[in-house]
Amino acid sequence: ARRHGRKLFWVSFLTPCSPSRGDEASATCNGCLVQFAEMSFAPSVYQVQGKWQHSSGGEIEVQPDATGKSVIIVHPTVGKQSMDVMRFLTADGLDYFGFKGKLEGGKITWNNGVVWTKVG
Structure with missing residues (x-):
């Protein structure tokens, strides 16, 4: 998981690949499409x-x-x-x-x- 401002970005990979940047909405690597989901979390x-x-x-x-x-x-x-x-x-x-x-x-x-x- 990666925190970016007030959002928590997470991703599940079905194939062994990783995107170049973790703050993009999606990334393509080795022919697979990786999509990121965005979730809100409460302030501390x-x-x-x-x-x-x-x-x-x-x-x-x-x-x-x-x-x-x-x-x-x-x-x-x-x-x-x-x-x-x-x-x-x-x-x-x-x-x-x-x-x-x-x-x-x-x-x-x-x-x-x-x-x-x-x-x-």
């Missing part, structure tokens, strides 16, 4: 832990709890909340009580137009 809690600046003002803090099974989020308007890591970090991105977010670099962009920018 360590990618989102820390302090974030809310686009409307205020600071958000995201931390895993001591067990690593929950994430503690301190939000300027909602307050301190705990949620299961598996519910917060999904294969599609983030889910914060129904709001869907995408992590790209040091920003989380939510489906309500809010952006959290990493500050620490």
Whole structure:
């Protein structure tokens, strides 16, 4: 398997051949066609832990709890909340009580137009 950004690329070979590049959609080698599949994977809690600046003002803090099974989020308007890591970090991105977010670099962009920018 090969990680490339937020995607996991994998391939199964039926014949002993290997492509020249692992990030292509397909490759031909020794007359066989090799096709790659692409799968999404959830961001890590360590990618989102820390302090974030809310686009409307205020600071958000995201931390895993001591067990690593929950994430503690301190939000300027909602307050301190705990949620299961598996519910917060999904294969599609983030889910914060129904709001869907995408992590790209040091920003989380939510489906309500809010952006959290990493500050620490």
